[in-house]
Amino acid sequence: MAKRDYYDILGVTRSSTADEIKKAYRKMAIKYHPDKNPGDKQSEENFKEAAEAYEVLSNAEKKRRYDQFGHAGGAASPNGGGGGGGHMNMEDIFSQFGDIFGGGGGGGSPFDSFFGGQQQTRGGRRAARGSNLRIKVKLSLEEIAKGVEKKVRVNKQVVCETCDGSGAKDKSSFNTCQTCNGSGAVRRVTNTILGQMQTTSTCPTCNGEGTQITSKCTTCHGDGLTRGEETISINIPAGVSEGMQLSMSGKGNAAPRGGIPGDLIILIEETPHDSLKREGNNVIYDLHISFIDAAIGASIEVPTIDGKAKIKIDPGTQGGKILRLKGKGVPEVNSYHRGDQLIYINIWTPKVLSKEERDVLDRLKESPNFKPQPGKNEKSFFDKMKEYFE
Template identity: 65%
Template sequence: MAKRDYYEILGVSKGASADEIKKSYRKVAMQFHPDRNPGDKAAEEKFKEAAEAYEILSDTDKRAQYDRFGHAGVSGNGRGPHPGGMNMDDIFSQFGDIFGEDVFGSFFGGGGGRSRGGQRTRGTRGSNLRIKLKLNYEEIAKGVTKNIKVKKYVHCNTCGGSGAKDKGSVQTCSTCGGSGQVRKVTSTFLGQMQTVTTCPTCNGEGSTITAKCNSCHGEGRVYGEETVTIDIPAGVQEGMQLNVSGRGNAGERGGMPGDLIILIEEEQHKELQREGLNVVYDLHISFTDAVFGIQAEVPTIDGRAKIKIPAGTQSGKIFRLKGKGFPAVNSYEKGDQLVHINIWTPQNLTSEERAMLEKLSHSTNFKPNPDKNQKNFFDKMREMFN
């Protein structure tokens, strides 16, 4: 099933400001929040859908790619059951950053903006990674699946990403009692005001580590290598970016990972050139071939094709091979191959060849804009070259 438009999901226009997008997301997220709709799978899916839309539209680079290429510009093999690569824990972990620490906790009675079911999401989110991926014309035209080895921070297998030496080394924070937040009540002339801030002892994680893992030294991650499978849609272009959610650097102490951003580069073809969706090929033919006409074979993205060059073809003529170009990323449109005719002029002539051509040069058929009597010209040429 095709994905819905992200702007439509949040109920905003394409020209909406960042504040308008944030405000609309807050409204939709509150409407379909699981705590408000217990057991309602349809509401949960709309909640996830809104989170995916906000994840793209709130990021300037991702939004620009989406506006230009649609869903294909921001798709990838993300993690989790959610189509955009975000699972429910990922979504809840971002609420504190989006709306402030106390909004969802106080509204729904939970343990804070980054909680779910009373359980804190530990750790710090990993950073994004950006890599370049070079593709040839055939891969761009058909789409391709690439397995890429990426050097990055990965979860520590020794401690399972917790950063602790063993389970007994993880203790509930004594300052916040595991909530990751501290509440302070102050008296003002308006009455008592309650503020909620991140716990300074555990930095909002809800727990502390008494003995660190010997492999990762308490970070919950180590520098290593991971093979990432990426589906590249057909029709991508030089400079286009694809976002693969959750495949960047692993977060510290179980924090959610960053994203992997793929920058597309085009490998130059030895014979063809790209112009948007079209492919251009320069075909050089001899003077006599232009006069008499020939059947030529030209390279295309997916093999070779035959093309008929009629008699009397002029230099600069362009022949179009319909549908032999690149597909568009976000539509069913497809480009063509344009064959530019270039007539090659001989540079080294024998005395006999020069004499024949000098004789022909006096014919009106050799002048620009020849008259309609082309038959005499072709007859003369056939006599001289046969």
């Protein structure tokens, strides 16, 4: 299903200011927050959708790319992470709230306390997040034109199978944290000019776990992670280009203690084609023909992305002429539009001639048809431009 327009999601226009966009997102976030709509899957999707839209429109560079290229521009972000959202998880979304709702620092934002801290685990601790992984995938021009499923083997951090990611030798290796009494959070009361204020922060002793490990797992040495390998299937859409980055949520490095896995970032590389060259969504082919074929015409087979195709060379074809095969180029990402194949005609001249060939050409040289007649056989540049604009 096609993605909705980011401006429509937030109810703003392209001319809206940054403050207006922020205000619109704040309104949507409060309306669809999971704590306010428990168990409502549609509200959760709307919540994520609004966060994705704000993540793009609040960033000047991402907004510029989106205004120019739409959702495909976000996918091509040069800064990694998929650029235009699309794969945001709840951890990414809640990380925005320090800016939107005035929070920041270690004590959480007012938004956290208003909704009960949905983004946090026990005791108010944010779930740990695994790091992102980046890989390169090489694609042929044919694969780019049609889209392809690639299976890659990725070496990464995975959850330790011995301790199931807990980092402990066994269940008896956990003790209740004495600092927070198992809550995972510590509360402090401070006196201010406005009176007493209570703040809650992550317990520094157990890092919000509520427990401490007394005996570590011998396999992962308490990290909860080991090195492993996973075969991942990547569905690459048609029309991607060199340098474009795609993102797969949750396919990066695992996180300890049941945290959120990182993302897998896929960098696209195009392998050169033997005879075709890509320019945007068009495909270029340099066709070299003899001046005999150019003079009397010919039927010639040329390569395309979809296989061989026959084209007709009209008698009297001049060097530099461009033939166009409609719809034989590369499709746009997430679009039905497809570029063309452009065939550049080059007249090939032999460098070595036999005596018989030279004699024939010497005789033809005196013929009026073999003398350049640009005024008769070829329209001037200005005539061509006039026809083009008319």
